[in-house]
Amino acid sequence: MGVTVRDLSSSDRAAAAEVLRASKAFTVEEVLVALDVLDDALAGGTAAGYAAFAAERHGSFAGYVCGGSTPLTESTWHVYWICVHPAAHGTGVGQALTEHFEAHVRWRGAQRVIVETSGRPDYARARRFYDSAGYRPVGRIPDYYRKGDDCVLYCKVL
């Protein structure tokens, strides 16, 4: 399917920002926070407990994933952000990023990965993706992001 996954580097920052904007899934504030998290991951690197990967499809930047080990846990990691360019939706980019992330963090000792996402109808596609990738719902916080916008927590045991 022409998708390759490699380490995210600082030269990917503009492309990552463009994917975040193009996805139309995030508010301006959310894009800025996502870029802050990405900058922390690029600056801190694996020594600071981060993991970040880029996906290319037919040679073009198509998305990225960024996560880290969860403080005060022995073997739990969080996905902080994952985003796929809308032009590449349905082409296996999200799956390739997720599988690469999971294999990498398992190698670093992870035994489970947590993802927090929205319970809004327009996030149904994202939730179906996690369901089909082996993530199980472990919590739901009503009105967490804002009124009518719940947080749904997923956990995958590796």
Added chain:
Amino acid sequence: MGVTVRDLSSSDRAAAAEVLRASKAFTVEEVLVALDVLDDALAGGTAAGYAAFAAERHGSFAGYVCGGSTPLTESTWHVYWICVHPAAHGTGVGQALTEHFEAHVRWRGAQRVIVETSGRPDYARARRFYDSAGYRPVGRIPDYYRKGDDCVLYCKVL
């Protein structure tokens, strides 16, 4: 009951560290992380979205609470850490800290407070405390902290 709650200040750091150690509820790593969070709260203050309060009982430092507004949410706050000296357990210090924190963050726009705690048997007292204070379980992540040590998430709507 002789309990007063006031703003936490940097002169409370040693007393807070002693309460964390005396509680015997935390590992050395957890105490160090708790003090890092406390330092961030004292340095960042309300402008950085923190809230931190100390409780005194009969004039002595008896415990503290530290929390903050949750990024990317409109009106959600987290309690990061709350600790009461074991000599003051059962005297209303935890309740006074929690009520003061809730009233303060509601004033700053909070509509709900999230607490994460352990599902271990030796945390049953803490979970009963949250149950009786109006917090409702909204999630449980098996083996989150380590094998056999689940994370239980509570939410209180203010």
